[in-house]
C-alpha cells in the first residue's frame with residue numbers, strides 16, 4: 001500500500017464526479033504555483049521541497065543535540081505556540097504510549113510543553129511538578145516576540161539558571177529561531193545557547209519538518225529520519241508530475257473545494273484513534289490560518305470518535321447541513337486485544353467474543369460513514385496503513401501540500417495570517433504596553 005489512500009466516493013450526492021473533475025485545471029495550476037513560486041505568498045514556499053532537501057548531516061546534528069539534552073535531563077520543556085508547538089505535539093502524541101508516565105522506568109526524557117497558553121496554574125504546576133527532576137529546555141519562536149512563549153521562557157530560564165547557574169543553563173537551553181533577527185536570536189547569542197534556524201521562507205504552521213518539530217521529537221526518542229522519509233515519499237507522490245487522478249493532495253483539495261462551493265462551509269476532521277487528536281489540532285492551525293481570510297474559507301473543526309459520537313455525533317447527524325467530514329482511518333493497530341466471552345452475557349455482547357477491538361472500531365467507522373452520508377454529510381476518507389513515523393510524516397506533508405493548493409483555489413494568500421494581530425494589539429493595549437495608552441483607554445470604556 002502507498003503511504004495513504006484517499007476515497008471520495010461518499011461526497012457524490014452533494015457534488016458529482018464531474019464537479020470534481022472540472023477542478024482538475026485549477027488544482028494543477030495551484031500545485032504548479034507552489035512549485036514555481038508564481039502564486040501569492042511565494043516568499044513562504046520553503047516547505048514545498050523541504051523533505052527532499054533535508055540532508056543526513058542536518059538530521060545528524062539534530063540527533064546529536066537531542067542526545068545531549070537527553071543525557072542532561074529527565075524532563076525537556078519545549079516552549080512555543082502555534083506552529084512552533086503543534087507539529088511536535090501532534091507527532092509526539094501520535095507516536096507515544098499515552099500511559100508511559102505510569103511506568104516506573106522512563107527510558108527517554110519526558111517532553112512537556114509550555115508557552116502555548118497564558119494559564120498561571122498551568123505554569124505553576126509545570127514548574128512545581130518538575131522541581132525534583134533534572135530539566136532542560138528548547139525554546140522555539142520564529143519572531144522571538146510572541147507573548148505566550150516569551151513569558152513562559154522567562155520563568156523557565158530563571159528556574160534553570162537558579163538551579164544550574166548561567167553556564168549550566170547555556171548547556172541546557174537550545175533556541176530555535178530566525179537566522180539573524182529577533183529578540184530570541186539576540187538573547188541566544190548573548191547567553192551562548194546552541195541554536196537552530198527556522199528558515200525565512202517557512203512559516204510556523206509549515207515548519208514541523210524543520211528543527212522546530214524535529215529537535216523536540218528527536219529528544220523524545222522519535223525516529224525523525226523515518227518521519228522525514230515518509231514526507232519525502234509524499235513530496236514525490238504529490239508532485240506536479242503526478243497526474244491529478246493519482247495525486248492524493250490534488251484530489252483532496254479538489255473534493256473539499258467542490259464541497260465548499262456547494263455550500264459545505266465547515267470541515268470536520270475525524271479520527272478513530274485518540275492518538276491522532278493533536279494531528280487534528282495541527283491540521284486546524286494549518287487550514288484555519290491558511291484559508292480563513294478575506295471573509296472566506298472552510299472552518300476547520302475536529303472530533304475524536306467514537307468518543308464524540310456520544311456528544312457531537314448528534315449535531316453531525318442532524319444539525320445544520322453545512323458540514324463535510326474528512327476521516328483519517330488507520331488500517332492496523334500496533335497491538336492486539338481480543339474481546340472475551342462472558343459467562344453471564346448480561347450486556348448481550350457475547351456476539352463480539354473472539355473479535356479484536358479494532359474490528360469493532362472499524363465497523364463503528366463504517367457504520368458512521370454511512371449514517372453521516374445518509375444524513376447529508378459528505379465524507380472524504382483518508383486511510384494510512386498504521387500509525388508510525390513514516391506514515392505520519394507522509395500524512396503531514398500531504399495535508400500541507402493540499403492546503404497550499406486549496407488556498408490558491410480559494411484565491412487567498414495561504415501563507416500569511418494578518419488577522420492574528422488584532423487580539424495581540426488589544427491585549428497589549430489593555431496591559432498598558434508603552435505606545436498603546438490611548439488604545440487602552442478606548443478599549444477599557446467598552447468592557
Ligand SMILES: O=P(O)(O)OC[C@H]1O[C@](O)(CO)[C@@H](O)[C@@H]1O
Pocket residue numbers: 081082083084140141142143144145146149203204205289417420
Ligand atoms: O514562532 P512564533 O513567531 O512565536 O509564532 C508562533 C505562532 O504565532 C503565529 O504567528 C500566530 O500568532 C502563528 O502563525 C505561529 O505559528
